[in-house]
Amino acid sequence: MVWLAWIGTYAIRYSLLPEPQPVIWFGVEVVLVLSVQALVFWWTGLYKGLWRFASLPDLWNIVRGGIAGALLIAITLFLYNRLSTVPRAVLLIYPAVLVVFLGAPRLAYRFWKDSRLDLFQASAAERVLVLGAGRAGEALVRDLKRENKFRAVGFVDDNASLRGAKLHGVPVLGTLERLPEIAAEVAARMLLIAMPSATNAQMRRIVELCESTGLPFRTVPRLDDVVSGRSQFNELKEVAIEDLLGRDPVTLDWTAIRAGLTGKRVLVTGGGGSIGSELCRQVARLGAGSLTIFELSEFNLYRIEQELRAAYPDLLLDARIGNAGDAAACEKLFADVRPQVVFHAAAYKHVPLLQGQLREAVRNNALGTRTVADASDRHGVECFVLISTDKAVNPTSVMGASKRVAEIYCQNLARRSRTRFITVRFGNVLDSAGSVVPLFRDQIRAGGPVTVTHPEITRYFMTIPEACQLILQAEVLGKGGEIFALDMGEPVRIHDLAEQMIRLTGKIPGRDIQIAYTGLRPGEKLFEELFHPLENYSGTAHAKIFLAQPRSMSWDLLNAQLARATQAVADFDEDALRRCVSSLLPDFAWRDTDGGTVVALARPS
Structure with a gap:
């Protein structure tokens, strides 16, 4: 992709000249560009990224790798031949083209994988309703999309401003008080509680609402359980009596x-x-x-x-x-x-x-x-x-x-x-x-x-x-x-x-x-x-x-x-x-x- 971006940029620049010049497909200059850019990508950790989970941090790595690579390529080629054969426009256009060439395949691959999972889930996975449209709920749905077992059909959250919003394509359907009605409307087969920061009084109310639906329910661990190492984040577990009887944590010195x-x-x-x-x-x-x-x-x-x-x-x-x-x-x-x-x-x-x-x-x-x-x-x-x-x-x-x-x-x-x-x-x-x-x-x-x-x-x-x-x-x-x-x-x-x-x-x-x-x-x-x-x-x-x-x-x-x-x-x-x-x-x-x-x-x- 680095080679394509560099040669493609040359081709674009030369095509704008009154008399187009031939593009040198390979040479010392190209070897220097490939070597410098490879070192920069190694430094940014781009080679360690997994395409299946490509996201904004990976895009940021590509952007900073492209910019840093262009700067170092300019310095290297200046030391090599005083940039005598490199148009200045190439150094400006190259990082943008490189970001597109590296980012688009990753985005397309992840979209393809997620689409396949969504199609499979639509027919085979169990329909679940997620309680809580905060960070924990968003992370839970993102993880569920990578699995084949559950398919999130909606969120329920007391924040009225979220009504109608979508997280990863999953809509927020209403408040917790309407949980029995919403669960019946979407034909949910299980309820997932994604409120790790809920107080014990709130958890008791949530559990009562879940019980009123007659559906099985699970929860993600509490934050203090995750921090102490007793549970893993987004690990679904049955609601324990400790979640309802324990009191709000005391702040200690x-x-x-x-x-x-x-x-x-x-x-x-x-x-x-x-x-x-x-x-x-x-x-x-x-x-x-x-x-x-x-x-x-x-x-x-x-x-x-x-x-x-x-x-x-x-x-x-x-x-x-x-x-x-x-x-x-x-x-x-x-x-x-x-x-x-x-x-x-x-x-x-x-x-x-x-x-x-x-x-x-x-x-x-x-x-x-x-x-x-x-x-x-x-x-x-x-x-x-x-x-x-x-x-x-x-x-x-x-x-x-x-x-x-x-x-x-x-x-x-x-x-x-x-x-x-x-x-x-x-x-x-x-x-x-x-x-x-x-x-x-x-x-x-x-x-x-x-x-x-x-x-x-x-x-x-x-x-x-x-x-x-x-x-x-x-x-x-x-x-x-x-x-x-x-x-x-x-x-x-x-x-x-x-x-x-x-x-x-x-x-x-x-x-x-x-x-x-x-x-x-x-x-x-x-x-x-x-x-x-x-x-x-x-x-x-x-x-x-x-x-x-x-x-x-x-x-x-x-x-x-x-x-x-x-x-x-x-x-x-x-x-x-x-x-x-x-x-x-x-x-x-x-x-x-x-x-x-x-x-x-x-x-x-």
Whole structure:
């Protein structure tokens, strides 16, 4: 094409002369032109372009390659023969002719390929309606045109100014409110949601509209899932319950978080669990100097170790099997590792399972925390973060009570230590081990029934990555002794959660899958709380993060009761343990742990 453009330009220029001159079809001059232009095209990357996907960036490469090539050809030929044989008009016309010669075949080839696909799609592909005519919708339709599976027949978007517009030849047919009517008019067989920046409230509305059509629907991933690497852009997936229950992302101070962890020696206890493993991933991503994982489960430890070694081969990683309540193991660990930041995620958390196992709950959740906290204090750890739960507020369960004792110890130890002891509370974590979401998913897969304890029971929900981000932010904000909690928005009715999960599988609650009520379990509340009324919570530098003031307790009394609890654990004396916990938590109602009626605590206004 370069040769044709150069010779053709000569022919055009000479044809305008009164006496046309012969065109030299090949010679030293042509060899120089071909060589210079080839180098320029190599520099612009034109040879790496694929004709099938030729677009504006490729055209721009051709334009700048043609202009730059003409300039360098002029300089080369000037050095060769002072441009004695080259008309100046040739140097001006040549780049334009070259752009046409190189751009037209690419455009024609892509048009031919797209036309073939469109003809095939018109007869064989499934008709889909795209919700959202923004950038994500445009990119989705562009990708669909390259495939043979789906054919976009229209867009639906709430932007009224787009009505009648076309993207890649696909029209915008109306607003989302008219979705059922439009889907019927165009005979759509599937709905594709292309709104990755939609809020959770918007997604709930969109899903309700999709469900009203009776058609299957898919969605492109959220932007934060794409950025974090959990999904690929324009990867169609089923709408997950996390898309509807998770809250709008909280803006965190990632610069401060990174500064607080970069180059630090970090220890995560319980690093193989749902929260602990995600915490390890984020710590590794933020550039920790070294990461030590302390985990009791051999399989969980193996799994997270293999994942991190593959993803972060340069990370100094130490995976150790051990029990956080083993004082000798903790002392050896701290002496070897000398951690600067400790995230204490090791805990038992299943409320009904622990309700009849007071000894194990206190031994692991309370005394295990004390062991790790004391080791942190002795070895000069800079920051210790206790990962707690909303069930520690006004606890009605053994699990909540054991976590509240752990909170009390860390808050009071903070007053006597150079280590910053910080507590982080959050509610239920979506898809964590033992949570209600995977339970419901298994029950739906088995055909039901889906078991809900009470029609009015509600819970706060957050995603695993969001919970870990809160923990990391607290490590930066805390000065010692604080309790941090995230504004978790409105609590979710578990009954509504069950119904929504059933609908997302394409089934109808009450007809295809039944919902059965089993009654509140021992120690279970109707409503969870994030703060105790006496904790005087207030705002922080982050609008979505709250701070609660710790409640003081006699240090001597606290240590005396924990010493008795340690002896009671050794003696397996649960009556003595009850007395210890009652002394530390006078409001804890033991009658609720025996299977009696649970007192439903009202949510604070």
